[in-house]
Amino acid sequence: xxxxxxxxxxxxxxxxxxxxxxxxxxxxxxxxxxxxxxxxxxxxxxxxxxxxxxxxxxxxxxxxxxxxxxxxxxxxxxxxxxxxxxxxxxxxxxxxxxxxxxxxxxxxxxxxxxxxxxxxxxx
Numbered sequence: 001x002x003x004x005x006x007x008x009x010x011x012x013x014x015x016x017x018x019x020x021x022x023x024x025x026x027x028x029x030x031x032x033x034x035x036x037x038x039x040x041x042x043x044x045x046x047x048x049x050x051x052x053x054x055x056x057x058x059x060x061x062x063x064x065x066x067x068x069x070x071x072x073x074x075x076x077x078x079x080x081x082x083x084x085x086x087x088x089x090x091x092x093x094x095x096x097x098x099x100x101x102x103x104x105x106x107x108x109x110x111x112x113x114x115x116x117x118x119x120x121x122x123x
Contacts, residue, residue, distance in 0.1 A: 002024060002025055002026055002098055002111075002112040003024070003025045003112075004022055004023070004024045004025075004096050004097070004098060004112060004113065004114035004115075005022065005023050005114060005115075006020060006021065006022045006094065006095070006096050006114045006115065006116060006117040007020070007021050007022075007023075007117060008020040008021050008117060009094060009117030009118045009119045010118075010119070010120070011120045011121075011122060012086055012119070012120070012121055012122070013121070013122050014086065014087055014088055014121055014122065014123050015085060015086070016086055016121075017082070017083060017084045017085075017086065018083045018086060018119060019080060019081070019082050019083065020036070020080065020081040020083065020094055020096075020117060020119070021078055021079075021080055022034070022036075022078065022079045022080075022081075022096030022114055023076070023077055023078050024077050024078075024079070024096070024098055024112070025077070026077060026098060029072075029074050029077040030053060030054060030074040031053060031100075032053065032098050032099060032100060033050060033051065033052055033053060033098075033099040033100075033101065033102070033103060033104055033109075034050065034051050034070075034072055034079040034096060034097070034098060034099070035047065035048075035049065035050040035051075035096065035097045035099060035104055035105075035109070035110055036048040036049045036050075036070060036079075036081045036094060036095070036096055036097075037094070037095045037096075037097060037107065038090075038092035038093065038094045038095065038119075039092055039093050039095070039116075040089075040091060040092040041091075041092075043092075045095070045107060046061065047061050047105045047106070047107075048060070048061055048064055048068065048081070048094070049061070049064065049068060049070040049081060050070065050099075050103060050104055050105060051070045051071065051072050051079065052102070052103055054074075055071065055072050055074075057103075058070050059103070059105065061105075063089075064083075064090075067083065067084050067085045067086070068081060068082065068083050068084070069081070069082040069084075070082075079096055081094065081096075083119070086119075086121045087121060088121045088122070088123045089121075090119060090121050091119060091120050091121045092118075092119060093116040093117065093118050093119075094116060094117050094118075094119055095113055095114055095115075095116045096113075096114045097110035097111075097112065097113045097114070098110060098111055098112040098113075099111060
């Protein structure tokens with residue numbers, strides 16, 4: 001059973017930065033794609049960012065482009081989400097997920113999910 005554990009969430013002021021981490025107990029981490037999603041109160045879970053195997057490519061939702069950066073360290077089975085210039089609308093529970101396809105921006109592209117970490121941005 002694959003387990004994912006997110007960390008790094010918390011309270012941050014608008015304009016500040018935060019780095020989320022997610023460790024996945026995957027046998028061969030380099031063979032999976034990793035994604036970050038978020039769910040704000042009263043809203044559906046939405047795609048944030050994804051990184052392909054080997055970190056060869058990344059993709060972001062438009063609202064975070066230029067502010068967030070996804071990266072991975074295969075030696076540590078870890079994916080990161082560096083969040084800069086955060087805004088109150090970034091407030092949400094952030095989830096990491098593991099997928100076995102070629103790429104993924106939909107929830108159905110991912111097989112395993114973490115429990116989430118809360119990010120709250122104050123204005």
